[in-house]
Amino acid sequence: MTSDPWGRVDEQGTVYVRTADGERVVGSWQAGSPKEALAYFERKYEGLAVEIGLLERRVQTTDLSPKDALAAIEHLRATVDQAHAVGDLAALAKRLDALVSVVEERREERKALKARATDEARRAKEELVAEAEQLAASDQWRVAGERLRALVDTWKGLPRLDRKSDDELWHRFSHARSAFSKRRKAHFASLDAQREEARRRKAKLVTEAEALSGSTDWGPTAARYRELMSEWKAAGRAQREAEDELWNRFRSAQDVFFQARSETFAERDAEQRENLTRKEELVVEAEKILPVTDLRAARAAFRSVNERWEQIGHVPRDARPRIEARLHAVERAIHEAEEAEWRRTNPEARARAEGLTGQLQAAVDRLRSQVEQARAAGNDARAAKLETELMGRQALLEQAQKGLQEFSG
Template identity: 80%
Template sequence: MSSDPWGRVDETGTVYVRTADGEQVVGSWQAGSPDEALAYFERKYEGLVVEIGLLEKRVKTTDLSAKDAQTAIDHIREQVDAHHAVGDLAALRGRLDKLVETVDARREERKVQRAKQSDEARHAKEALVVEAEELAQSDQWRAAGERLRALVDTWKGLPRLDRKSDDELWHRFSHARSAFSKRRKAHFASLDAQREEARKTKEKLVAEAESLSGSADWGPTAARYRELMADWKAAGRAQREHEDDLWNRFRGAQDVFFAARSSVFAERDAEQSENLKLKEELAEEAEKLVPVQDLKAARAAFRSINERWEAIGHVPRDARPKVEGRMHAVERALQESEETEWRRTNPEARARAEGLTGQLQAAVDKLQGQIESARSAGNTSRADKLQKELDGRQALLDQALKGLQEFGG
């Protein structure tokens, strides 16, 4: 017979373990000596010690769920209660009981933590809903649209609440997004309708302008062209893809008429020379409107100048491109100011504004490089010519940058 403090083997090969309730049969051993039997079941005990130690470590250092931890504890406890090992089984039960307490405490901690996280998620989602509902009334179509998309991404990253609360908040959130999309769609549909109406109006004006281009009734026809021009400006802008073509046809028809009238009155060179002086004075007056400070006042002033301009009549043919070019430059500056104002309501314009700014900046950089190359080569004349071109491009760039900044504001 062999024994140790926690177990023994009797003469029949039966192995016992000592417990507080007395000896319990561990098993029967016939394959070797009693010492080998005890050593075998002591290793069984050491295995349980190791298994409990590993479980204790997992509970303390990992995110093992309380349910899985309890299942593992019950599995080990079944082995301990089966008395198939020799050792201090009561100590193992004590460790398992303590581990149960730890798991229960952890379960409560996680319950509190989940409640806290749920409360935080609820407040976060409520804040998202409030912001979305405010954005739904915004007219800043691009910025508000981008912010709503960002709010959706934020929503997706938050934990779900109970189904009823989550569904109610999502319904409000989704409704706000839908309302914004509906308003934005209606806004741009209205803009499109306005541009289409402008296109139809200008088509009619072009048709009449072209029908008048062959008229020899100089006074009344010129007066009618002035009325057509006023109607043109009052019509508003058509779609970008139509506006330039319509304008070219409209202006071209007037050019045909006034060119014919000019040829008839070619003998009035003195009068035309005086006309040139007057138009140069008007061009100078118009150029003082740039840069545009007050668009409405500038438009009114330019309209007054333009009316006086049209009333003057034609100038010598060779002087016409230059003096009209000066007026066209002022008109383009006014149109650009109008477009800058219009872009504030058009969320699609920013990309184009940024593209234009990039192109102008590239052109300025290129011209600066060419000027430096010309000066290095001693070609002062070319450098001065390029400098004038650079000044013009820089002015356009400065205006484009200012417009982009105003758009961003």
């Protein structure tokens, strides 16, 4: 009989393994020596040890699930219990027991990790929902829409919660997105209606602008174009393509009118500059009339200048006050000379002036006599009062005398 610490082979070739519960037959060996028999069944034991070692490494170093790990352990345990091998089978069983403890620890760790991940996912989804509900009231359509799409992508990347919680949060999240989409749709529908109304209004403005483009009624038409531009700005924007097309037509109509006006005004400005030169020559001729020494000749000369002046036409607006003021100065001088001549030759006015002068002279003489009488009587107060009245009448007399002298000029 051949044996070792964990097994033996009897004379009939039966191979036994020693366990805590006693010996157990694991096989028979007839082909060779008992030593070879033990070596064969010891190699089977080593194979089991290798399988257990591999499972230990998988449990420690991979993401093997606890369920799969325990199934593998139980499979190996059954294999060890029924193993046709010679070796310390109890030690293998202890290793499997220890591995069960490791798996359970890993299970608890995974549960804790899963719980933390769930809590983090819940908080993350609650934050996404809160932000989505805030964005639902936003009028920043493009920015808010892009952010909501990003939130959806973030949501998809988060782990699911329990069905009830996940459904409730998703319902709120989805409702916020729907509310935003409805508001945005309503906004752009209203905007489209406004743009269509703007298009209609601007089309009418373009029609009128094109009708006015050939007008030569420069002032009123230019004013109307300014009004049309104000109405254009007040109408709001149409759809982009319509806006561009209408604006090009509107601007082209204006350009046609204002180009024609500019050409006309350029011709008119050249003519008015020529008129200014001619009127400046006439003003110089008119100013030579002054001072007026011969009223009849002055009138004739000014009449000739004025007739030629009227035939010339307009001058530039900014030069008009200056050139006309010079001509009017000559005209006023002639008019003043006429008035002076009339006053000098008017017999009625001369008679009135002589009568007034005589009356004032008599009043002055009378007051002077009364002053002398009051002083002679010692009435100084009356004398002073009469002297004051005398001074006033004397001043009026001097003015009347000067006026009378004009009639003898």
